[in-house]
Amino acid sequence: MKGLRPLPPGWMWVPFDDVVSIESNLVDPRDFPDAPHIAPNHIESKTGRLLPYVTVAADKVTSPKHRFRSGQILYSKIRPYLAKAVLADFEGLCSADMYPLSTWLESGFLLRWLLSDEFTARVSLEQGRTVLPKVNQTALGKINVPVPPRNEQRRIVAKLEALLARSRRAKGALDVVPSLLEQFRQSVLAAAFRGDLTRDWREKNPDVEPASKFLERIRTERRHRWEEAELKRMQAKGKVPKDEQWKTKYEAPAQIDDSGLQALPSGWAWASIEEVCPLDAPVVYGIILPGDDVQGGVPYIRPVDMNSDGTIDFTSMKRTSSSIAAQYQRASLRGGDIVLSIVGTIGKVIVVPDELDGGNITQSSARLRPPEWLSGEYLRLALLSSTLRSQYDKFRFGNAVQRLNIEHVRRLAIPIAPAEEMKFIVTRATAALARAEQVQIVEQRQQFDKFEQSILAKAFRGELVSQDPTDEPASALIDRIRAQREMAEQQQMPARSKRRRETTVA
Known part of the structure; x- marks a missing residue:
């Protein structure tokens, strides 16, 4: 046939209508309340797999539906590019947006043809309308x-x-691999911040400075920096302190209540996020009302822009005016800062890339700036661990929309190990997590889909199984099918028309 690829010996191209009966059998669903109801959304795309469905009554069906029989193929005529078809092994009602098909071919053969990329490409050329593509019965019959x-x-x-x-x-x-990988990631992080990942390191390095002494020095330095900044501020206003009373204005970070926290290894200590972050870059939220999206404006990160894998979706990122951004200069971003989502999906974590230096965040996120003494990667991993996630659950509030307030974030407790051990934790944890990231689930699923379509393509080229020269050729089968159809059509003619024709012939 013109425009069609060659077929193996004994095969032939045949119009759909010659081997398939597209049946229309609309009924009132109220007469079949207990019948299964199948709609296009109950069929998985490109697999021929039936998804969970309910009865006509449970689906509250009111408009006319096709009644189908066991052994028929149900084919969705809307959005034909989705390739939704299933072989029914029971009776029921199906959507009027589907065709119940009966065939003189092997039903399984026709089903796989309907699911093939080749058929889908052909039927997609015949679909009408652009808003809701649909293939009509006439067009389908000619394929x-x-x-x-x-x-x-x-x-x-x-x-x-x-x-x-x-x-x-x-x-x-x-x-099941994605959930297993997530379990693996969480087990790695849990082990890292319990100290299990570096137990052997501690055994080999028993004389390191404990984190408690290190943190005490950090706290002392923090207070000294505040006193220096406060004294300069007072002097700039022409004030000269007469005594030490002004130093009592210093507000130390809130003390951690570690009664509900896990036990830490010897040499470790708890610190709050507030005291971990630099004094001149406190934990803050960002812009409350960013206004309209401004072309060329200041970019700001929202939780929706933060992917679960720690990357940023730049395609959806909005920009605010420089004047609004200036009002929230306190939350201005710098490359290497960490952003934690605190509204809606709590606990997303991203590291700010250098290209967003000078950007901002919304009130739905908190900015954390790692100090010089703490690795940003250590802080990021801690925020992703169950050690911190359990604290999110403790502090979160709200019904429709869950959230943490900024004070909750400042009071989050992070386990601090000795300085050298923290470096080793990052090295070991990132190496273990990298192995999980190498498993590309999406790509592998796509490879399976390609494999299935490749074997369908081979099947319909005649390359999947060997040809048997003793098989009756398709032409003989088609002749027999056409004869059977013609006989069936004659038998369905009204008796009166049949008698009139017989009289004329006589």
């Missing part, structure tokens, strides 16, 4: 089907079912 001999159809179906079953089992096993 050609590659028909092999009957016995070869059966061999093809058997081979496809075996190969696809193996593929689906492998894909099913792959589906």
